[in-house]
Amino acid sequence: MTNYKIQDIEKSFNGHIVKNFGNNNFIIKINDDEHELKIITMNSNKIEFILNQTYHRAKYLDQSTNEMNIVIDNVPMTINLHTHFDKIVYKNSGGGGSGSIKVGLKSQIPGKVVSISVADGDSVQKGDVVCTLESMKMQVQIKAHKDGVVNSIKVKETGTVAKGDLIANIE
Numbered sequence: 001m002t003n004y005k006i007q008d009i010e011k012s013f014n015g016h017i018v019k020n021f022g023n024n025n026f027i028i029k030i031n032d033d034e035h036e037l038k039i040i041t042m043n044s045n046k047i048e049f050i051l052n053q054t055y056h057r058a059k060y061l062d063q064s065t066n067e068m069n070i071v072i073d074n075v076p077m078t079i080n081l082h083t084h085f086d087k088i089v090y091k092n093s094g095g096g097g098s099g100s101i102k103v104g105l106k107s108q109i110p111g112k113v114v115s116i117s118v119a120d121g122d123s124v125q126k127g128d129v130v131c132t133l134e135s136m137k138m139q140v141q142i143k144a145h146k147d148g149v150v151n152s153i154k155v156k157e158t159g160t161v162a163k164g165d166l167i168a169n170i171e
Contacts, residue, residue, distance in 0.1 A: 013030055013031050014029075014030070014031055015028060015029065015030045015031075016028065016029055017029075018034060024038060024039040024040075025037070025038050026038075026039075035051055035052050036050075036051070036052055036053070037049060037050070037051055038050040040055075044060075044137075045059060045060050046058065046059045046060065047060075056072060056073055057072070057073060058070050058071065058072045058073075059071045060137075061076075103151070103169050103170060103171055104166050104167075104168075104169055104170075105130060105142065105144065105145055105166070105167045105168045105169070105170055106164055106165065106166055106167060107133065107142060107161045107162070107163060107164065107165050107167055108163060108164075109133065109135045109140060109163055110135060110160070110161060110162050110163050111133035111134050111135035111140065111160065111161060112133065112134045112135075112158065112159070112160050113131055113132075113133060113155045113156065113157050113158060113159045113160070113161065114131075114132045114133065114134045114139060114157070115131060115132045115157060116130070116131045116153060116155065116156075116157055117129045117130060117131060117132070118130050118131075118150050118153070118168070119150065119153070120150055120151070120152055120153060121149065121150065122149070122150045123148070123149050123150075124144040124147065124148060124149070124150060124170060125144065125147050126143075126144055126145065126146050126147050127143050127144060128143060128144045129141045129142070129143055129144075130142050130143060130144055130150075130167060130168055130170075131153075131155060131167060131168075133161065142167055144170055145170070146170060148170040148171050149170065149171055150168055150169070150170055151168075151169040151170065151171045152168065152169045153167075153168050154166045154167055154168055154169070155167050155168075
């Protein structure tokens with residue numbers, strides 16, 4: 001389940017797919033209400049869909065880790081995506097644990113390496129950015145899971161990583 005919040009509206013909402021009928025037909029649940037959804041067309045910059053028998057068109061303007069700027073039916077809005085996304089990636093890549101002795105910092109998401117913030121031999125503190133990945137048009141910072149010295153960087157800029165791939169050894 002994913003948590004979303006529309007800017008300037010205090011209430012956030014949860015949305016997920018309840019049933020996939022195939023052929024781009026779904027039952028989705030937003031908070032406690034179920035809705036019929038049919039996706040007509042979808043590509044990297046727009047989606048046309050029918051929600052509860054009403055046609056809608058959304059155009060994606062730009063997206064970062066936590067925000068998406070879109071225009072829905074000619075109304076611009078900003079949606080704040082899962083507000084804890086960075087924390088979840090950090091925790092699942094080895095951070096947030098107590099007494100962590102793991103050497104390897106692993107990716108918990110697939111993506112393209114956009115930038116590397118450290119070099120072999122650099123000292124890092126727990127939470128320092130090691131590299132930035134791009135996944136599904138979102139940039140996610142991969143942070144050091146412990147204090148230490150970067151022993152070896154295992155990724156290259158513009159390279160790709162899969163979930164579970166080793167990003168760096170920190171000793």
